[in-house]
Amino acid sequence: MSVTLTLHTQPEVPLEAECLSPDRLATLDQAGIAALPVLHGNRNMTVGDFFSVDGGKDLTVRIIGDLGRVKHVATGMSGGHLIIDGNIGSHLGLGMSGGEITVTGHAGDWVGPEMGGGRIVVRGDAGHMVGSAYRGSKVGMRGGEIIVHGRIGNEAGNGMRRGMIAVAADSGDFTGVNMIAGSIFVLGRLGARSGAGMKRGTIVSLHDAEVLPTYSYAACYHPVFLRHYLLRLRQLGLPVEEAHLGGRYRRWSGDSVELNRGEILLFAG
Amino acid sequence: MSSPLRIINGRVFDPANGVDGEVRDLCIRDGRIVDQLPAQARQLDAHGMVIMPGGVDIHCHIAGPKVNLARKMQPEDHRHDVVPSTAVTRSGTGGTVPSTFATGYRYATLGYTTAMDAAVPPLGARHTLEEFHDTPIIDKGFYIVLGNNIFLNQLLKEKRHEEFREAVAWWISATKAYAAKLVNPGGDEPWKGRRNSNVSDIDANIPEFDITPRQIINAFVHAVNDLGLPHPPHIHCNNLGHSGNFRTTIETMKAAEGRRLHMAHIQFHSYGGELGKNPKSKGPEIARYINENENITCDVGQVMFGKATVMTGDAPAAYVLRKITGNKWVNSDVECESGCGIVPFSYQEHIYTHAMQWAIGLELFLLSKDPWRIVLSTDHPNGGSFMSYPRLIxxxxxxxxxxxxxARVNQKAIRNTVLLDDLEREYTLNEIAIITRAGPARALGLVNKGHLGSGADADITIYDELEDKEEMFSSPRYVLKDGELIIDDHEIRQDHEGRLLHVAPAYDEDIEQQIKPFFDKYYSIEFGNYAVGDEYLHRHQTVPTLGERQS
Structure with missing residues (x-):
């Protein structure tokens, strides 16, 4: 029997709900879930104070309502399926290692920061710092996938080491800043200064973009691997056209202020 | 003040008074240990437990501008170690550089009741005192760095040794410090003036001042000993961390000419081999020299594997480390007084140099013959956090x-040390009590600390006697500070304000007239605003100089 949580009281200030993670709810019955602690501003409250709980003991969890003020949901999630029917606040899937999160609305900042595995799908837009490192940390996303069907904000994939971020629309500034490795696909336009300080890894855009002067132009070619990736993204429902699959891409290598082993691939028709 | 207390049935380790594990009563009244109490006094049963004086950390970095910079630059360290508030304690963050409140609580939960910050630039004294006011439970003090002070070095250049001594006394009095610290004497000034410049030879001339590091060290040894400060000069030698630096270390000890000198984190100064290549161990040579020369005390600065934060007044050394790690870093210039560098660091078992540093520290402990003159330290947080002391014990x-x-660490490193011979020595509880309490208290000249005789401060730690010594020393059952039961049944039950320990050596006031023009010319702060006022002291104790004690 799946678990459904419905928001009945909109929190007045941000609500920190680290416990709302399928693997943690899976062992609890209805009353147990309702009694889990959440932090409302600086006050200790329970899940039941904000959500009506239906069902229990299942790895599939659906949360319904506008959760724009609910933060830290699915922190450290290791398995199961979490469906958020509405918007979600910041720090979704912090450090998650497995399972899948689907958001039907928009997501706040810090989607999947320092995550190590699993998948996050956002049907709407996502904020800044998608799959990033926290301030002070060197390493951001370490694995897994983040798929956003709308736009994303600045500094997506900051310090990313492995895994994939795919965005159907545009990305903000500093996409892939300080990237160590991994792949970022932006089907729309790249923001300014993308790939700044990148060591290794791949940033792909299906539009032309202004590249930092510390990048050098390498070639215009058809990267074979790209077709496989793009087909996979199309399967996941992203708008990849036939021309993109077999097209040629300009390869820029950089960032020469760092290792110079990264690449930005821009669709050239 | 709590009512008189008698601690009964515990095994007492009080090496300063020759008590080695005997079961005897301890009587406490008005924050001090007394000979006897009325029979009806409150009792604390310490059956099956070990009683020691509260721990004394002679060398750590826990307050002041550079410690705070290290906190600010490592938010990632705090996120994983949040310290929530309780009914009696305040919240904070941990990691390698805990916040002020967490520092006080964590020392107390290890049974330490006194800690000395080993390197504060005089200009940072106010900041340090403010942080100390927020560092609960423990007694604390700090050493000011004077080894790269332009004014003092100019006096030495002009061979004005008497005025030099008076100026040292003024500086210590004006900043409410406890001792004089030398960090890479003479080396930071060239570093600040010229790219990648430093001194590498204790007898090399420093062009800025036309003097050598040896002359600076020698001048401080004589000045501080003549002033009768309770703690001798506390020195971080030149060439820290460089292969082959043991010669500098031995020459530094020789420069004391038989007078008292404390060698800080000597492990970092016991390396053989060639400059720029992998270090070799010279632990046995250094240990032998210290064994033979009773004027020298030292703390080890043991490296413990895991995360650390290098923070030092030795700015060029921090730059070298930054080049090795590629990590974020801070380097700073403290006007005419000193420099500073901070680099987050991680010691790893499989790396040759790190394993070698770890092994040299153990060699020094195991080969030292006089536990009274070697102090347990990790140079917190440089070699590792003070929280790793139980593991080190x-x-x-x-x-x-x-x-x-x-067997777990880099074997190539171990093969180059005497640890390969399987040194048999096991420290006894009595020796541990010496290297963590009685010894450092004596080296600091704190006559009321580090022992449990009549008149001593009632700073007492009571451990359950366990087979696993790491477990035993990680969590004392009771900790008393000034006679108050702070930790009861392993948990902090009440807050407490520890004292600031400082010295106020007398000086000839004429020296102020000589220092003032230098401030007018070169400092960003007015001379009149430089000295720290008494309002910064809060609860404090002025520790008398040796001369004051005799009279």
């Missing part, structure tokens, strides 16, 4: 555990 007390650990 286990390494010293448990030969089998030590063997297991030695």
């Amino acid at each position: 286990k390494l010293l007390m448990d030969r089998e555990f030590r063997k297991q650990e030695i």
Whole structure:
């Protein structure tokens, strides 16, 4: 029997709900879930104070309502399926290692920061710092996938080491800043200064973009691997056209202020 | 003040008074240990437990501008170690550089009741005192760095030794410090003036001042000993961390000419080999020199594997480390007084140099013959956090555990040390009480600390006697500070304000007239605003100089 949580009281200030993670709810019955602690501003409250709980003991969890003020949901999630029917606040899937999160609305900042595995799908837009490192940390996303069907904000994939971020629309500034490795696909336009300080890894855009002067132009070619990736993204429902699959891409290598082993691939028709 | 208390049935380790594990009563009244109490006094049963004086950390970095910079630059360290508030304690953050409140609580939960910050630039004294006011439970003090002070070095250049001594006394009095610290004497000034410049030879001329590091060291040894400060000059030698630096270390000790000198984190100064190549161990040579020269005390600065934060007044050394790690860093210039560098660091068992540093520290502990003159320290947080002291104690007390650990680290490094010979020595509880309490208290000249005789401060730690020494020393059952039961049944039950320990040596006031023009010309702060006022002291104790004690 799946678990459904419905928001009945909109929190007045941000609500920190680290416990709302399928693997943690899976062992609890209805009353147990309702009694889990959440932090409302600086006050200790329970899940039941904000959500009506239906069902229990299942790895599939659906949360319904506008959760724009609910933060830290699915922190450290290791398995199961979490469906958020509405918007979600910041720090979704912090450090998650497995399972899948689907958001039907928009997501706040810090989607999947320092995550190590699993998948996050956002049907709407996502904020800044998608799959990033926290301030002070060197390493951001370490694995897994983040798929956003709308736009994303600045500094997506900051310090990313492995895994994939795919965005159907545009990305903000500093996409892939300080990237160590991994792949970022932006089907729309790249923001300014993308790939700044990148060591290794791949940033792909299906539009032309202004590249930092510390990048050098390498070639215009058809990267074979790209077709496989793009087909996979199309399967996941992203708008990849036939021309993109077999097209040629300009390869820029950089960032020469760092290792110079990264690449930005821009669709050239 | 709590009512008189008698601690009964515990095994007492009080090496300063020759008590080695005997079961005897301890009587406490008005924050001090007394000879006897009325029979009806409150009792604390310490049956099956070990009683020691509260721990004394002679060398750590826990407050002041550079410590705070290290906190600010490592938010990632705090996120994983949040310290929530309780009914009696305040919240904070941990990691390698805990916040002020967490520092006080964590020292107390290890049974330490006194800690000395080993390197504060005089200009940072106010900041340090403010942080100390927020560092609960423990007594604390700080040493000011004077070894790269332009004014003092100019006096030495002009051979004005008497005025030099008076100026040292003024500086210590004006900043409410406890001792004089030398960090890479004479080396930071060239570093600040010229790219990648430093002194590498204790007898090399420093062009800025036309003097040598040896002359600076020698001048401080004589000035501080003549002033009768309770703690001798506390020196971080030149060439820290460089292969082949043991010669500098031995020459530094010789420069004391038989007078008292404390060598800080001597492990970092016991390396053989060629400059720029992998270090070799000179631990045995250094240990031998210290064994033979009773004027020298030292703390080890043991490296413990895991995360650390290098923070030092030795700015060029921090730059070298930054080049090795590629990590974020801070380097700073403190006007005419000193420099500073901070680099987050991680010691790893498989790396040759790190394993070698770890092994040299153990060699020094195990080969030292006089535990009174070697102090347990990790140079917190440089070699590791003070929170790793219990593990270090286990390494010293448990030969089998030590063997297991030695087998886990880089074997190429171990083959170049005497640890390969399976040193048999196991520290006894009495020796641990010396290297963590009685010894450092004596080296600091704190006559009321580090022992449990009549008149001593009632700073007492009571451990459950356990086979696993790491577990035993990680969590004392009771900790008393000034006679108050702070930790009861392993938990902090009440807050407490510890004292600031400082010295106020007398000086000839004429020296102020000589220092003032230098401030007018070169400092960003007015001379009149430089000295720290008494309003910064809060609860404090002025520790008398040796001369004051005799009279």
